[in-house]
Amino acid sequence: MSKETQLHDTLEQAQSTQDARMGPGVDDRFNSKLRQAFGASPFILTKFDAFMNWVRGNSMFILLFGIACCSIEMMHTYAAKHDLDRFGAGVPRASPRQADVIIVPGTIVSKFGPRMQRVYDQMPEPKFVVSMGSCTISGGPFQEGYNVVKGVEEIIPVDIHVPGCPPRPEALVYGVLKLQEQIQAGESAPVTVKPYELEQFGDLERDELVQELASEIDEDDLVMRYNWAESP
Amino acid sequence: MSLEQPRPELDVGETPDGEVDYDELAELLGEYVLDRESHVNAEGFVIRPDDVVAVLDILKRDAGFDNLSCVTAQEYYDRYESIYHLKKYDDPTQELSVVVPTLRDEPVSQSAASVFDTANWHEREAYDLVGIEYEDHPDLRRILLPDTWQGHPLSLDYNQDQPQIVALREHADPMEHRSEVPDEQDTMFINIGPHHPATHGVLHLRTVLDGEQVIDVDPDLGYLHRCEEQMCQQSTYRHQIMPYPDRWDYISAGILNEWAYARAAESLADIDVPEYAQIIRTMSAEMCRIASHLLAVGTFALDIYGDFTAIFMYAITDREKVENLLEDLTGQRLMFNYLRLRGVAWDLPEPREEYFEKVREFCTYVPERLEEYHNLLSANELFQMRVIDTGILPPEVAKAYGCTGPVARGSGIDYDIRRDDPYGYYDELEWDVITDDGCDNFSRAFVRLEEIRQSARIIEQCVDLLEEWPEDEREIQSNVPRTLKPDADSEVYRTVEAAKGELGIYIRADGTDKPARFKIRSPAFCNLQSLEVMAEGEYVPDMVAALGSLDIVLGEVDR
Ligand code: SF4
Numbered sequence: 001m002s003k004e005t006q007l008h009d010t011l012e013q014a015q016s017t018q019d020a021r022m023g024p025g026v027d028d029r030f031n032s033k034l035r036q037a038f039g040a041s042p043f044i045l046t047k048f049d050a051f052m053n054w055v056r057g058n059s060m061f062i063l064l065f066g067i068a069c070c071s072i073e074m075m076h077t078y079a080a081k082h083d084l085d086r087f088g089a090g091v092p093r094a095s096p097r098q099a100d101v102i103i104v105p106g107t108i109v110s111k112f113g114p115r116m117q118r119v120y121d122q123m124p125e126p127k128f129v130v131s132m133g134s135c136t137i138s139g140g141p142f143q144e145g146y147n148v149v150k151g152v153e154e155i156i157p158v159d160i161h162v163p164g165c166p167p168r169p170e171a172l173v174y175g176v177l178k179l180q181e182q183i184q185a186g187e188s189a190p191v192t193v194k195p196y197e198l199e200q201f202g203d204l205e206r207d208e209l210v211q212e213l214a215s216e217i218d219e220d221d222l223v224m225r226y227n228w229a230e231s232p
Numbered sequence: 233m234s235l236e237q238p239r240p241e242l243d244v245g246e247t248p249d250g251e252v253d254y255d256e257l258a259e260l261l262g263e264y265v266l267d268r269e270s271h272v273n274a275e276g277f278v279i280r281p282d283d284v285v286a287v288l289d290i291l292k293r294d295a296g297f298d299n300l301s302c303v304t305a306q307e308y309y310d311r312y313e314s315i316y317h318l319k320k321y322d323d324p325t326q327e328l329s330v331v332v333p334t335l336r337d338e339p340v341s342q343s344a345a346s347v348f349d350t351a352n353w354h355e356r357e358a359y360d361l362v363g364i365e366y367e368d369h370p371d372l373r374r375i376l377l378p379d380t381w382q383g384h385p386l387s388l389d390y391n392q393d394q395p396q397i398v399a400l401r402e403h404a405d406p407m408e409h410r411s412e413v414p415d416e417q418d419t420m421f422i423n424i425g426p427h428h429p430a431t432h433g434v435l436h437l438r439t440v441l442d443g444e445q446v447i448d449v450d451p452d453l454g455y456l457h458r459c460e461e462q463m464c465q466q467s468t469y470r471h472q473i474m475p476y477p478d479r480w481d482y483i484s485a486g487i488l489n490e491w492a493y494a495r496a497a498e499s500l501a502d503i504d505v506p507e508y509a510q511i512i513r514t515m516s517a518e519m520c521r522i523a524s525h526l527l528a529v530g531t532f533a534l535d536i537y538g539d540f541t542a543i544f545m546y547a548i549t550d551r552e553k554v555e556n557l558l559e560d561l562t563g564q565r566l567m568f569n570y571l572r573l574r575g576v577a578w579d580l581p582e583p584r585e586e587y588f589e590k591v592r593e594f595c596t597y598v599p600e601r602l603e604e605y606h607n608l609l610s611a612n613e614l615f616q617m618r619v620i621d622t623g624i625l626p627p628e629v630a631k632a633y634g635c636t637g638p639v640a641r642g643s644g645i646d647y648d649i650r651r652d653d654p655y656g657y658y659d660e661l662e663w664d665v666i667t668d669d670g671c672d673n674f675s676r677a678f679v680r681l682e683e684i685r686q687s688a689r690i691i692e693q694c695v696d697l698l699e700e701w702p703e704d705e706r707e708i709q710s711n712v713p714r715t716l717k718p719d720a721d722s723e724v725y726r727t728v729e730a731a732k733g734e735l736g737i738y739i740r741a742d743g744t745d746k747p748a749r750f751k752i753r754s755p756a757f758c759n760l761q762s763l764e765v766m767a768e769g770e771y772v773p774d775m776v777a778a779l780g781s782l783d784i785v786l787g788e789v790d791r
Contacts, residue, residue: 064429065427066429066432066433066434067433067434067456068433068456068458068479068482068786068787069478069479069482069566069567069787071433072482072483072484072527072566073565073566075548076548076551076552079544079545079548079549080545080548080549080552081548081549081552094428094429096427106456107456107458109454109455109456109457109458110377110378110381110396111377111378111454111455111457112426112434112455112456115426115427115434115455116427119427141463141475141476141479142458142459142460142463144459144462144463144466145458145459145462145463146385146390146392146459146462147377147385147457147458147459148458148459165567166565166566166567168565
């Protein structure tokens with residue numbers, strides 16, 4: 001009963017603000033709480049950055065990325081019961097080029113590490129990483145394995161860690177919400193890559209710089225070093 | 233015996249009551265047999281490394297051992313050894329191990345790939361992890377570890393702390409990789425995966441296409457090789473190993489996998505399990521099977537219809553129901569760690585009546601729900617058009633590749649370890665083995681759907697039994713010593729029917745509280761090998777359907 005009245009009141013009020021704003025004879029289809037909140041002057045004054053952060057936090061496109069056991073719980077988080085979409089973060093994108101959050105759900109091994117990095121690199125900036133499960137924190141139950149990377153942070157930077165083996169869907173939802181908060185608060189500014197190593201060549205033109213750098217590389221000596229045994 | 237002769241009712245070396253007569257087999261093999269070992273599950277015949285093909289061929293042709301269940305490789309201080317675990321599809325209790333020792337400084341052994349197609353990948357894995365080389369192997373390269381890996385991690389002198397240093401040029405760009413396609417044909421090489429929604433995890437398929445048709449597909453594994461065997465080898469029998477099986481086949485099939493380990497270790501150390509615990513095991517294992525098959529069906533529908541449609545959501549919703557039951561029982565949704573060697577961790581949750589009621593409710597709900605799934609899938613013409621007569625896997629081929637589980641049963645092979653080599657409480661209960669001889673994608677999906685019904689039947693009967701079990705006989709664990717140390721040099725290979733098929737564990741004890749060798753025979757690994765047969769000549773979407781119908785889980789393929 002009271003609810004109805006409230007709704008009615010609201011509508012009436014809205015009607016009146018609208019009338020005040022537009023006068024008679026104008027299409028009255030555009031009407032919403034938001035309009036009402038704005039009152040007669042439908043403008044917001046905010047900082048652009050704050051606005052962008054708010055938008056970013058509330059429409060996250062998550063990469064459809066399954067690795068190991070944790071991805072089963074991740075699927076449950078997306079699906080009917082837990083429904084991550086309620087929080088404006090549940091549209092999994094299959095292509096990294098359309099995603100801005102990657103949840104890493106599982107153990108990373110030496111063969112997959114470079115591939116994961118490639119996927120991460122393909123995502124447009126700004127991008128955020130949620131690491132899900134103990135495996136992505138430290139290697140988890142497989143930490144001593146000869147082939148296991150001891151945490152995703154060996155390869156890509158992480159914004160939120162969700163511990164558990166596997167974390168329950170609720171935990172993942174909580175993690176994603178925390179990430180949203182963090183983004184909205186603007187703590188994760190877009191990554192700027194500062195090529196500090198290149199400063200010594202500061203006075204060179206771009207093309208010359210590339211030439212210069214290329215000549216420094218001895219292709220035969222370039223190695224990839226997988227040394228996860230020593231990592232913490 | 234020549235091939236033309238009609239096969240006698242009994243194979244050579246088979247007694248009328250279905251046992252193996254090892255003496256007769258040894259006679260059949262004559263001087264090939266150098267020595268005889270006795271393992272807990274079967275006898276082992278030791279043969280020379282250059283007689284492998286001859287011996288396996290005789291055993292397959294004349295003695296009816298048509299299932300090469302597993303190949304275990306291991307290193308001793310003085311030798312390498314490959315063990316071929318043979319079984320029969322007609323009667324998996326008839327087993328035989330063929331043991332092939334090779335020299336330490338020259339570990340070369342003949343490949344069995346010409347007799348059993350399935351040996352191909354098993355031997356590649358043995359080469360990769362242990363370092364035995366197989367002569368005349370069609371394609372001996374690493375399978376799980378990167379091509380650039382140095383050393384063989386399960387060999388005795390492997391130093392794990394040694395960094396792997398790889399020159400960048402050796403670590404080729406994956407996009408440039410392997411495009412050795414005949415020039416004259418107008419073909420295209422394409423990588424599917426390792427990050428692709430249709431590969432059900434991190435599987436990488438190197439495919440060669442002619443237009444839309446697949447001419448060659450080469451699965452590239454190892455993107456989730458988490459050293460499961462190493463982990464088990466450095467854990468103690470009693471408590472530390474049990475959590476790992478949950479993580480092989482992680483699609484909620486945890487208890488089925490735990491049971492594989494429990495069965496192997498219990499028969500190795502000769503541990504009895506109380507009957508009451510066996511019933512609880514049976515019940516919870518079948519719940520896991522339902523959860524696992526539901527996901528298989530849901531993701532298969534996802535592959536076929538191509539979006540997060542109703543069926544996937546329904547399947548997940550129903551899985552939530554099973555997972556709630558399992559959580560009430562075990563305390564976890566996915567990684568149960570509920571079985572113990574000697575029984576189960578704890579009794580049913582109190583109040584028991586409430587739990588029974590919930591389980592019963594679920595069991596009556598399942599058949600109703602299955603109608604819905606059948607309406608949406610098997611009775612749906614769109615679905616039928618996509619999956620009937622695609623991804624054909626003839627039974628002989630399935631046997632040659634060692635396929636088991638719903639994949640084999642979808643090819644009309646009547647093979648189910650639960651019935652043929654009974655364990656737990658299965659042989660006391662009423663249920664049917666579902667088979668379908670369509671041999672196509674449809675059959676495999678259909679078999680899974682119907683198995684859900686059978687599992688619900690089993691659960692219902694278990695609940696009846698548990699409900700009437702006298703209160704003072706509810707024994708959940710039998711007694712075993714605090715540290716379990718099975719006798720040195722005892723070896724066992726035991727299998728159970730997991731969600732994807734025959735899951736086998738080989739354990740060799742060395743007298744300590746940790747296994748000296750722990751080998752996992754993964755059903756998904758063997759089933760995946762048959763993808764090549766199913767996909768070649770088909771269209772790309774049919775290959776995706778075939779892959780979905782195999783229901784692989786990469787945690788188990790790569791281990
Ligand atoms: S954290 Fe646990 S559940 Fe998650 S991927 Fe690792 S082992 Fe699996």
